[in-house]
Amino acid sequence: MQVFKFGGASVKDAAAIKNLSLIVQNYQKEELLIVVSAMGKTTNALEKLTAAYINKTDEVHAVFTGIKTFHHQIMAELFAPSNPVFDEVENTFVEIDWLIEEEPHDDPHFIYDQIVSIGELVSSRIVTAYLNQTGVKSRWLDARGLIQTDNTYREGLVDWELTRKNISETVPQLLQNEVLVTQGFLGGTSENYTTTLGREGSDYTAAIFASCLNAPSVTIWKDVAGVFNADPKRFENVLKFEQLPYSEAVEMSYYGASIIHPKTIQPLQNAGIPLFVKPFLTPKESGTVINAEEFLVKVPVIIVKTNQVLVSVSSKDHAFITENHLSEIFKTLAGFHFKVNLMQNSALSFTFCVDFEAARFKQLQQKLKQDFKFRYNLEVELLTVRHYETPLLQELSAGKTILLEQLSRNTAQLVIKV
Structure with missing residues (x-):
């Protein structure tokens, strides 16, 4: 089986979702679980909405309308108006409609998780619908019922024993018949409230699923050719790593390298699961593999x-x-x-x-x-x-x-x- 993670840039618009489908079609003969982030800069917009709601400013409804319009325009490029996905997405947005009509909760972190999580819920609905439309039999899977966390909102701590039980008992039989599409970044509490796993935590979600399913590998699809020794958008003459040891990847993510979420490596390292970082626009390129093979990195x-x-x-x-x-x-x-x-x-x-x-x-x-x-x-x-x-x-x-x-x-x- 395969675990794929597609970040915000790889689902940022209709063209990106079409490209995602083309990649997935090459793996239809394998069991495949897909983790998706919110589309483009949606998380930033939802954070702006959260701040406006907590501070009770006048821009709450304007910001929310902009978020809904952005997603509806993408869906209009992908689907006929009769496609059920329009109702599914609208029903998801209703959760925010209900929330912003109430007085803000005392805990701003709780509010953050309930609002910002909508980005992944909506994007995963759209991706699932488009895969089905293009002949890839797919099922939407709610990560909140599988990844169980404590009540530490914005930094949910995973209950690994319960999460492993939930995933191992539910997911394998579903994978036999359909591609599964789920949300990055999200978990759920025992009281059925939504938590998030930390900003940019979709990589971590993919690692959690892979660890619990004993997957042979995880692939993160990015808008870069792999892992570099410096950000190619900021520096010239950068070098791409063909391979990195887990230990170096942990150090890089700890110090802030944006290519991988800091929590991602540990569950993969513990299970001996290699992580591939590959470019979604040129999927046949080798990218970078992060695995257990130790060697000294000699370049800064x-x-x-x-x-x-x-x-x-x-x-x-x-x-x-x-x-x-x-x-x-x-x-x-x-x-x-x-x-x-x-x-x-x-x-x-x-x-x-x-x-x-x-x-x-x-x-x-x-x-x-x-x-x-x-x-x-x-x-x-x-x-x-x-x-x-x-x-x-x-x-x-x-x-x-x-x-x-x-x-x-x-x-x-x-x-x-x-």
Whole structure:
């Protein structure tokens, strides 16, 4: 069997969905489970809708109308008006209609998951309908009833025992007769509420299904030819890896390489399942395979994380930063679901770099300012270079304002003012 994951770029419009169908038609003789992301920039639009709803601004209905119009235009290019998919998608959007007519829930993370999850639910409906229309017998599968998580909204923690039981008892017999199309990024709680697995978590979904099904491989279809040592959209003369060990892929994803979600590798590595990253526009190309074969990566790997904020906290009475202070800081960061991308401590302060998100950052600032002095720099980037060489670091940082530099044996990180 095969597990395929198609990201937002590979289902961004009608032409992309037609291309997806052509790829799938080449694998009709195999059992196939497909995981899809929301279409194009839909997740961003749904996040904007969530913020408008929580803040009770006037643009709620305009933003939502734009999201619905975008999807209806794609469906109009793919289907006759009588196709049942129009009603299926409209019924899915009704869930938001009902929600935004009510007062916002006390937990903004809960609201986020209930609204933003609609993107994957709609895209998977459209993809399923189009595959059936093109002769690929397909079934829509609700991931929320299979991937069980706790109530940590926006970062649902998977109950692996229950999830494995759900998938292994349900999916194999369905795969015998139809291609299954399900949603990336989504899980469900024991109370039947929707959770999400973390931003860009569709890769992780594919890994979960593959692990539970003992699949021979997972293929992630991207708009690039494979995994490169740097983003080809930002750097020249980049090198494509034909193969990477799990360990290097974990490091790259941890430091922010956008090609793979950070949680994806572990379940595949534990099960010994190789991961292929292939280009959806040229599917016959080899792409990159990530597997258990260990070898030393000899070229520098450059990773840039944008939209960062650099924070320094210190005690109000000029006391040393102790383990008790650090424990309190990390507890607060975890409570607001911040992942620390870099950290450094001195006698009197603790400095860290995290992704900037205005609403959550304001909450973090308010909480930490109760007990600490709180300073920060916005509009910074985090540059990470694996297997660095000094001349390369000098070239990458030339003429730039470096706010913080940290070097280890194998990894260099620079916080750069944009």
